[in-house]
Amino acid sequence: MSFTATAQRLGKSRRSIAYLAQEAKRSERDEESKQLTLRRMILQKLAAEGAMTLPALRKHFPNKSAAALQDVIQTLEVQELVRGENGRYALATEIFNLLGEERERRLASLQQFLQAVTDVVFQRFFTAEGNAEALARVMTFRTSKTALRRIGSSCYAALREQVFAADKEQEKADQNGKSAALTASVALFYAEEPKAPAVKR
Numbered sequence: 617m618s619f620t621a622t623a624q625r626l627g628k629s630r631r632s633i634a635y636l637a638q639e640a641k642r643s644e645r646d647e648e649s650k651q652l653t654l655r656r657m658i659l660q661k662l663a664a665e666g667a668m669t670l671p672a673l674r675k676h677f678p679n680k681s682a683a684a685l686q687d688v689i690q691t692l693e694v695q696e697l698v699r700g701e702n703g704r705y706a707l708a709t710e711i712f713n714l715l716g717e718e719r720e721r722r723l724a725s726l727q728q729f730l731q732a733v734t735d736v737v738f739q740r741f742f743t744a745e746g747n748a749e750a751l752a753r754v755m756t757f758r759t760s761k762t763a764l765r766r767i768g769s770s771c772y773a774a775l776r777e778q779v780f781a782a783d784k785e786q787e788k789a790d791q792n793g794k795s796a797a798l799t800a801s802v803a804l805f806y807a808e809e810p811k812a813p814a815v816k817r
Contacts, residue, residue: 652731654680654688656724659697659707667706695730732801749800761808768806775804 654677661676662668674685689705692698699708739750759767779802786797 651688652727654684655692656727658685658688658692659727662698662705662707667704669703670705673705695734697727697730729803729805732803735801736803749798764806764808768804772804775802 657677658673661673670682670685670689673689674680674682677685689698689700693700697708698705700706736750736752739748740752743750790797
């Protein structure tokens with residue numbers, strides 16, 4: 617139902633409906649941000665202290681219910697960042713070993729990246745929402761390291777400019793009550809094929 621139709625049915629102005637819709641979206645974004653932060657904190661705790669039971673983990677997050685922590689743990693297990701065995705949860709060994717130094721910073725970056733990848737995989741390949749915006753493209757080619765870095769730098773510069781422009785444009789639209797924003801993620805990455813024998817392809 618459009619904003620205009622909703623406004624007419626509820627006896628409210630279109631601007632009021634647009635504002636309420638935007639507030640709802642903002643609440644969703646805030647909740648997503650809180651969930652992402654909680655995942656990062658759990659990963660950091662497991663990285664620092666090793667395997668823990670759910671009750672032991674909850675002692676570090678007294679304001680979270682056991683059910684809420686269990687939901688987060690299950691999400692991390694699906695993402696293969698955490699593994700559970702005999703009621704104890706630990707950071708996946710291969711992830712722990714690959715992170716090396718600066719684990720907290722790398723865990724935060726990894727979690728943010730995986731969330732964006734999860735979103736695009738779901739929207740692109742599994743969702744029933746026909747109008748959901750999602751794009752997934754992969755190109756494999758031969759080149760030099762110098763050319764690869766140049767491609768990455770130029771793509772990032774162009775993408776960053778477009779993202780900032782779109783965000784600024786939406787901010788003006790929100791102020792005018794013209795439209796409700798959607799939350800989107802764009803993940804830009806490139807990589808040369810791994811040559812180390814320990815990496816499974």
